[in-house]
Amino acid sequence: MSVQNFPAATIVGYPRIGRHRELKKAVEAFWKGTANRSELDAQVAEVQKVNLARLTELGLNADYAIPASFSHYDQVLDTLRLVNAVPSRFADALDERGILPLEGYFDLARGTQDQPALEMTKWFDTNYHYLVPEVGAQTSFELNPEELFAQLDIAKEQGVRVRPQIVGPITFLALAKAEDGTAPDFEPLSRLDDLLAVYEELLTQLTERGMQWVQFDEPALVADHQHIDAARLSELVSSTYGRLSAHSRRPALFVTSPYGDLAQNLEPLAQSGIEALHVDSVSADYSDRLQQLAEQNGLHLVVGAVSGRNIWRTDLRQTLKELEGLKGISIATSTSLQHVPHDLNLEESLREDLKSWLAFADQKVVEVLTLARAVLEGEDAVAAEIATASDALAQREKSEGVRVQAIRERVQEVTAQSGAFERPTTSERQQAQAFLNLPQIPTTTIGSFPQTSDIRKQRAAFRAGTITESEFDGFLREEIASVIALQEEIGLDVLVHGEAERNDMVQYFAENFEGFDTTVHGWVQSYGSRCTRPSILWGDVKRSGEGLEGSAFTVPWISYADSLTEKPVKGMLTGPVTILAWSFVRDDQPRVETAHQVALALADEIADLEKAGIKIIQVDEPALRELLPLRAAEQPEYLKWSVGSFRLATSQVADSTQIHTHLCYSEFNEVFEAIDGLNADVTSIEAARSRLELLEDLPATFDRGIGPGVWDIHSPRVPSVEKIRSLLEQAVDSVAPDHLWSNPDCGLKTRGYEETRASLVNLVEATRAVREQV
Numbered sequence: 001m002s003v004q005n006f007p008a009a010t011i012v013g014y015p016r017i018g019r020h021r022e023l024k025k026a027v028e029a030f031w032k033g034t035a036n037r038s039e040l041d042a043q044v045a046e047v048q049k050v051n052l053a054r055l056t057e058l059g060l061n062a063d064y065a066i067p068a069s070f071s072h073y074d075q076v077l078d079t080l081r082l083v084n085a086v087p088s089r090f091a092d093a094l095d096e097r098g099i100l101p102l103e104g105y106f107d108l109a110r111g112t113q114d115q116p117a118l119e120m121t122k123w124f125d126t127n128y129h130y131l132v133p134e135v136g137a138q139t140s141f142e143l144n145p146e147e148l149f150a151q152l153d154i155a156k157e158q159g160v161r162v163r164p165q166i167v168g169p170i171t172f173l174a175l176a177k178a179e180d181g182t183a184p185d186f187e188p189l190s191r192l193d194d195l196l197a198v199y200e201e202l203l204t205q206l207t208e209r210g211m212q213w214v215q216f217d218e219p220a221l222v223a224d225h226q227h228i229d230a231a232r233l234s235e236l237v238s239s240t241y242g243r244l245s246a247h248s249r250r251p252a253l254f255v256t257s258p259y260g261d262l263a264q265n266l267e268p269l270a271q272s273g274i275e276a277l278h279v280d281s282v283s284a285d286y287s288d289r290l291q292q293l294a295e296q297n298g299l300h301l302v303v304g305a306v307s308g309r310n311i312w313r314t315d316l317r318q319t320l321k322e323l324e325g326l327k328g329i330s331i332a333t334s335t336s337l338q339h340v341p342h343d344l345n346l347e348e349s350l351r352e353d354l355k356s357w358l359a360f361a362d363q364k365v366v367e368v369l370t371l372a373r374a375v376l377e378g379e380d381a382v383a384a385e386i387a388t389a390s391d392a393l394a395q396r397e398k399s400e401g402v403r404v405q406a407i408r409e410r411v412q413e414v415t416a417q418s419g420a421f422e423r424p425t426t427s428e429r430q431q432a433q434a435f436l437n438l439p440q441i442p443t444t445t446i447g448s449f450p451q452t453s454d455i456r457k458q459r460a461a462f463r464a465g466t467i468t469e470s471e472f473d474g475f476l477r478e479e480i481a482s483v484i485a486l487q488e489e490i491g492l493d494v495l496v497h498g499e500a501e502r503n504d505m506v507q508y509f510a511e512n513f514e515g516f517d518t519t520v521h522g523w524v525q526s527y528g529s530r531c532t533r534p535s536i537l538w539g540d541v542k543r544s545g546e547g548l549e550g551s552a553f554t555v556p557w558i559s560y561a562d563s564l565t566e567k568p569v570k571g572m573l574t575g576p577v578t579i580l581a582w583s584f585v586r587d588d589q590p591r592v593e594t595a596h597q598v599a600l601a602l603a604d605e606i607a608d609l610e611k612a613g614i615k616i617i618q619v620d621e622p623a624l625r626e627l628l629p630l631r632a633a634e635q636p637e638y639l640k641w642s643v644g645s646f647r648l649a650t651s652q653v654a655d656s657t658q659i660h661t662h663l664c665y666s667e668f669n670e671v672f673e674a675i676d677g678l679n680a681d682v683t684s685i686e687a688a689r690s691r692l693e694l695l696e697d698l699p700a701t702f703d704r705g706i707g708p709g710v711w712d713i714h715s716p717r718v719p720s721v722e723k724i725r726s727l728l729e730q731a732v733d734s735v736a737p738d739h740l741w742s743n744p745d746c747g748l749k750t751r752g753y754e755e756t757r758a759s760l761v762n763l764v765e766a767t768r769a770v771r772e773q774v
């Protein structure tokens with residue numbers, strides 16, 4: 001096969017949301033019905049054209065250097081649509097040709113009147129969520145390339161030859177779950193042969209369109225999977241890519257492996273007959289294996305040397321040193337750039353020095369081009385760029401606030417103390433906490449109450465300066481008073497202040513800590529049209545304000561709430577692991593050091609809450625599972641430092657202070673270790689959707705408080721008294737009534753007041769009924 005050379009510089013993928021979140025606005029207007037289909041089509045075409053123009057202007061203008069990575073919602077859903085693998089419960093979403101149209105695609109993503117959406121879960125160890133395909137023994141696969149071809153056509157009109165980018169067949173099935181009603185031992189990967197027939201047809205059709213390259217993303221090959229044997233996975237790699245490369249009419253195959261190390265899958269993939277292989281040399285240390293790959297005949301090596309998932313400027317000198325001696329390679333990003341914001345130049349108010357240490361998607365494209373030039377022409381050709389990068393990094397290292405000796409000494413001192421991570425036994429603590437006088441199966445909520453449009457308007461007005469700080473404060477106090485009154489009226493046992501003052505559970509802390517900065521346009525897609533704006537954790541962390549301990553910032557709100565009621569009010573904090581997971585974290589020291597600093601800042605806030613008389617303090621860790629390494633061998637080390645940092649934050653309290661935590665997921669076997677490790681007095685977890693099955697695995701010795709969510713707050717439905725009651729009755733079978741709590745699955749900020757009130761009234765009534773039975 002004679003193919004056009006692979007471009008010297010490329011990216012694995014590019015943000016899809018648009019420089020000013022145009023995609024969000026376009027699809028949300030379409031969903032609301034305020035824009036029609038042709039308006040939507042025009043807007044998404046425009047997003048793609050602007051991106052193509054930008055990338056070519058930056059210099060990514062060789063044929064096939066740009067992947068067709070646009071998505072209306074999610075790349076896994078795109079691939080589902082491309083192979084028309086529509087779950088049978090969504091048969092209604094198909095059009096008269098039996099093909100999934102865009103409207104049906106959104107139905108799968110968002111659910112319909114009678115079908116809940118596809119499940120959503122984290123994409124590898126990132127904060128991006130994909131939709132989980134449901135594959136059964138009868139799922140039919142059929143090529144539906146309309147959307148892919150539409151993207152190629154838009155690029156062609158612009159005069160750009162892009163390369164199709166598709167989730168690879170192994171990853172697609174490895175991420176799928178078995179459709180409901182399939183045999184218990186059925187696994188989606190058993191359908192690989194059938195799926196490959198469609199990929200072959202796709203290759204044929206791409207060839208007919210004159211495509212020279214196609215990209216298949218296979219991140220599943222860098223992870224361990226609970227249900228897939230590693231040796232079998234390697235065999236599937238050989239057979240799959242052996243088969244696709246034996247297909248007679250096809251473009252050259254480019255396979256990417258972002259997020260980690262291919263390990264035992266490297267050899268089979270490299271030998272399978274594909275033309276180009278991408279490895280992630282940022283997440284993994286490939287060292288000498290790179291040389292071997294670069295020398296392999298017939299295989300073109302594409303080194304992902306620029307991080308696609310952090311926002312730090314690349315150390316060009318150091319990277320080139322690692323690439324030394326590698327001839328004929330191409331340079332790429334380590335992952336898709338979908339995990340970073342579009343363009344640093346949009347940040348007009350970020351400090352200039354901080355800005356010089358950073359690179360967002362567009363700056364990373366330039367870094368890739370620079371490294372590629374150095375590989376082709378030698379380092380001298382880019383001497384000026386190397387010098388600029390090295391200067392910025394040298395300046396970063398010695399810049400004020402990056403390393404604060406006093407903070408470091410304090411962390412060292414505290415973590416070295418015996419007992420820094422320990423509390424007395426759970427039963428001693430329970431005795432000390434008995435004064436709280438809580439009823440059996442206490443009722444509570446997870447923290448936030450509905451973030452009404454009124455709250456958002458007032459916050460915007462305060463930001464814009466149209467209301468004063470004291471006006472905004474007054475508004476928030478009224479809000480707190482009404483949330484407390486509502487909870488008293490409903491009859492909840494442990495109250496919350498409602499979190500109205502917080503824009504976001506991490507950014508709020510970033511704004512009150514030193515060592516963080518926030519951006520204005522730094523949006524990153526979380527899922528579909530949802531975007532988050534991670535804060536930048538660049539320096540040593542302590543609370544803002546005088547001295548090493550800084551000053552309290554949640555205390556005024558919590559104390560005010562506490563003053564309005566006789567019932568206990570929970571203090572509410574975000575945990576260290578979640579603060580790290582949902583920020584862009586400095587890359588110049590091990591994460592454990594950063595986590596310990598954040599933990600101590602939180603411990604300071606907890607101490608102040610205690611001083612203010614707050615008896616119950618909740619420290620949320622919804623992201624604990626998210627950072628779990630993809631390889632099983634690396635997981636114990638992670639759990640050690642993540643759980644350790646939570647304990648560092650929460651262990652210095654009085655025995656009588658009740659520490660709560662909240663975890664946002666339901667794979668209980670995976671969380672159990674963490675629940676025990678965190679050593680909290682009470683843990684609330686997501687459970688309503690899994691029908692509390694998770695509690696069945698609870699060991700008989702379990703002696704902590706546990707609040708399995710009995711109201712699925714992800715759905716607007718109000719759970720009935722009977723429904724909640726039956727969940728609690730089921731829970732009482734596995735959990736002693738003295739340890740059981742009754743609460744929703746998660747915070748209520750996305751819910752409306754009407755459903756919130758109705759649901760909580762039912763929750764209290766159901767709990768009282770069960771209380772009487774036990």
Ligand code: GLN
Binds near residue numbers: 447663
């Ligand atoms: N306390 C937070 C809230 O109630 C927890 C949010 C979360 O778990 N993601 O909103």
Ligand code: ZN
Binds near residue numbers: 622664745
């Ligand atoms: Zn949650």
